[in-house]
Amino acid sequence: MKVGVTVATIRDIAKEAGGSVATVSRVFNDNQIVTEKTREKVELAIQELNYQPSMLGRNLRTSKSQLMLVLIPSTSNPFYSEIIKGIQDAGITNHYNILLCETDAKPERENIYLNMLKNKLADGMISMDPTINLNKLNELAETHPVIFCSEYEQDGVIPYVSIDSEMAAYEAVKHLIMTGNKKIALINSEKKYLYARLRQAGYERALKEFNLPIQEEWIIHTEDLGFESGAQGMCKLLELEDKPTAVFAVSDTLAIGAMKALDMDHDQERSPIAVIGFDNISFSTMTNPTLSTIEQPMYRMGVNAAEMLMKRMKGEEVESVILDHKLIIRESTLPSKYI
Amino acid sequence: MKVGVTVATIRDIAKEAGGSVATVSRVFNDNQIVTEKTREKVELAIQELNYQPSMLGRNLRTSKSQLMLVLIPSTSNPFYSEIIKGIQDAGITNHYNILLCETDAKPERENIYLNMLKNKLADGMISMDPTINLNKLNELAETHPVIFCSEYEQDGVIPYVSIDSEMAAYEAVKHLIMTGNKKIALINSEKKYLYARLRQAGYERALKEFNLPIQEEWIIHTEDLGFESGAQGMCKLLELEDKPTAVFAVSDTLAIGAMKALDMDHDQERSPIAVIGFDNISFSTMTNPTLSTIEQPMYRMGVNAAEMLMKRMKGEEVESVILDHKLIIRESTLPSKYI
């Protein structure tokens, strides 16, 4: 690494081209007012000195950073990967880059990121973090562009893009009922998250509609969405006297863990247990049996969230969006698979 | 979102505290020269006006952004998630944030990111992208801090953190041989990638050492590391007259896809096929059978890469690092599983 190599600034170009910094700036910002002749001279100088305008200078002047903050709880859930890809694709088309922020459910990290928005290091924020402090975020949203993606605040003021979790859960459970199950368990995450409450509501609505009892012992709450938690949840269910015949897990990662616990359970007496997940991550086609699930349009959610944020950053108003979900029936809920 | 709300600047604080901007700056930078009394006054004003120093201003002045660029080919491979977590954890401790850059193997994106480094939007770069243009990167590295993580240039000048891919592959294949396999196939990615060449070299070395033939038709090259590619690779092998009895796949994602193809192959005549992967992503314990693999210390690789880069950004020299890998034996290579 060469030390002391100074990078060309706009002034160097101006001098080299025999013009002023304003002209150089105009050339770079595609200002049509510049003569073709002048433009050529400037562009030659730019080539010559291999000039790149400093974002630092430009950003300070325009007080824009062209950066979007993206808050996620953890990178380990593949659910977020597809969304991020959507955000990135939409952002890059409009010369925005994303600053990925993994909060790991740590409030001190959250603070760092909220401050980055306050002190202009980023122009706006997309939050996918269910653990975020809503009071602080709402306060921030009064003065800065913020969009929710996936997890949001019901009846809140921050625009969001999400799906109808209650309806999707209802459909998943109804599918279990229609395929002959009467004892249906729920592996849910903690009820402090909106999506957890909504999916539980959908689960309960489906059971009620078909006059099936809601049994406390068939509802498991896990600490996180890891495979391990799903497996533990299933183990608890398998220990029950009165075992369920089907399980609805609120994420594919939980469902996959649950199916693994089923694999490893060598009680040949027990009846097969159907499993349905939520998200449709790509892994869900790789399990054996393949996993029935609710598809979320993750890539589109990301694109939408980014576009909403970019509008917001231009000062436009935006409306929240509910995207379509879809029931995907695979082997894990096919009775035949187990016969 | 309130419009027109102006954020407090360092001058506002100076005025409020009845001091100068220099003093406020000193307080913020923990300059010990400030009197306790003055410091208190300033801190009160900071509280009062809820002041956050603008990174934009600070960055321009110090010509540092406290941002590290992280280049990855795609977010969809979970292999990168753990590494990124390591980078982020190490970075945040030192007040660095990461700018995640998915190149998607598109050269135009690559250019965007390389330029961000040139024009000071980021202080340094960690590249995990095997598709990157080495000429450009080497040129950039002459003037800017760059570190390779996982994929690197052999005998190049850019420091890297990686594992011994050749040795790891050798061990994986030797394990297949020791468990009784004589016909061993390789599902590799494209040979333009260093890791692909090294792993193939290890594969060939193990075969040679045990006097097993290297058969062209048992070596598959895939376009990417997706599940689908792994499945297609296995299908090709299953169509062969002379089928292998074991497969070494250069990534867990490929291996998992390959195992899925095995699941779906209903030829009851064929002998079982052992599979070993590479990476030890968390999903590899969720398949049935569970996947034998080579563990890479992904989190530690990330931490190391970030620390190396931070040293480099301070102007220190750093040495490349090879971290330990580990053979993980699970069900997919246990002969008993198939009997």
Added chain:
DNA sequence: ATGAAAGCGCTAACAT
């Protein structure tokens, strides 16, 4: 110990 002032690289209002 504190303050005044220069200046980082750029854009844009204003002047020519």
Added chain:
DNA sequence: ATGTTAGCGCTTTCAT
């Protein structure tokens, strides 16, 4: 059409 210049918010040197 082009140039001059102020100033974005901060750090830091130099003076007091």
